[in-house]
Amino acid sequence: MTAAQRLRGILAGSAGNLLEYYDWYVYSSFAIYFAHVFFPHGNQTAELLNAAAVFAVGFFMRPVGGWLLGVAADKYGRRTALTLSVTGMCLGSLAIAVCPTYEQVGLLAPTILVLARLAQGLSLGGEYGASATYLAEMSSPEHRGFWSGFLYVTLVMGQLLALLILLLMQYVLLTPQQIGAWGWRIPFFLGALGALLVFWLRRQMQESERFEKTRTRQEKGGVLALLHYPRAVLTVCGMTLGGTVIFYTYTIYMQKYLVNTVGFPKDTATLISSACLLFFAAIQPAFGALSDRVGRRPLLLFFGIGATLGTVPLLTTLSGVTSPWAAFALISTALFIASGYTSINAVVKAELFPTRIRALGVAFPYAVTVSVFGGTTEYVALWCRQMGHESWFAWYVSACAAVTLFTVLTLRKTDEIGGT
Secondary structure, eight states, X not given: OOHHHHHHHHHHHHHHHHHHHHHHHHHHHHHHHHHHHHSOOOOXXXXXXXXXXXXXXXXXXXXXXXXXXXHHHHHHOHHHHHHHHHHHHHHHHHHHHTOOOHHHHXXXXXXXXXXXXXXXXXXXXXXXXXXHHHHHHHSOGGGHHHHHXXXXXXXXXXXXXXXXXXXXXXXXXXXXXXXXXXXXXXXXXXXHHHHHHHHHHHHTOOOOHHHHHTGGGOOSSGGGGGGGOHHHHHHHHHHHHHHHHHHHHHTTTHHHHIIIIIOOOHHXXXXXXXXXXXXHHHHHHHHHHHHHHHOHHHHHHHHHHHHHHHXXXXXXXXXXXXXXXXXXXXXXXXXXXXHHHHTTHHHHHHTTSOGGGHHHHHHHHXXXXXXXXXXXXXXXXXXXXXXXXXXXXXXXXHHHHHHHHHHHHTOOOOXXXXXX
16 A cells, blocks of 8 residues: 555545544534523523433443444444444434424424434444544554544544534624524534535545455454453553543533633633644644654553643632633643543554454443443533532542553553554
8 A cells, every 4th residue: 555545544534533523522512502402491500411411321322333333344344334434423413403492392302312312422432443443554653653643633623623613603603692592503414414525535445454454354253252352451441431531521521611610601611612622633643753752651651640630630720710811721731631642542442452353342442431431521520510519520530530540550562553
């Protein structure tokens, strides 16, 4: 495979990853405007809690998606699994875009919303494993960390794109009342249309050479085949636990935290979140390239120690700030620490499994852990606030990071991808 073919494959996979995560995260970005549409009216925290619950429910399908699409990726190819993934995401976005309100159809409204998020959860459950595997296998060994960083670049850019559309609507196109009444549907329509383009791009992708070499030697037994790799599976779970909770705390939940706890206006919170995400995306390849020079372990230790010891003081200080610049600095500091994990976690996990079971090995344990811990991060945070003990959440996040730190301390030196 030529360098040009390799680059085209990575870019095509990355573009699809961006649109998939845009479709997933636009829900969270616009929840502050549409939470009242699908549920009985209550106070703002209660409505956001209901919306967060649906966000968490979508995560319960991610292990199913990780299993189904992981098996498909290992049996039929990474390209096939990635194409199926974007199709399900498109259908979910379209369903939310046209969903009637609670006042119009009662409980049918949140039911449709839940079903749409379940479909998107299934799609995204397989997206990570197939994307991480494809990216790792298409990259040259000496630059694998650098290209691995682009997985979270596209992931974050998908979230940032959702926020930028929100900013455009807030400051240029619509009033807050219009966004809350009907404008929130626009980004879901855009996501469905964008997914159609991604479908075409992924149909043109070239299959991984490593997959082609082992096409006839796939593991039998589906998820049960992972029982042959218990240490690798537990390593993926342990690494993911702290990483996903930290990521969802400082990206997905932070916009609501800035409004609901710190007291910033919605548009200011959106600006701060957008600026932080742009900074976060920009530093991912740099961290990945650093790992190609110094190894993966030092970066993972930097994350584990920094997140375990720094979360409580960071969130405690953030809760009392009044300056948007101070909020930006604190959140960016947290995301800088998080980059020790996010920039290289995909390639580290891919390096744990042989090619014939790599997509399933990465996708399924990752999806299970994200479903249980990442998908409930926002709900746990809002629940702690509603119970009057918001400080508990910071300690919870710190404890999750400590699990990842312990996992990294027991991590063996990984081999370069290339085995079968």
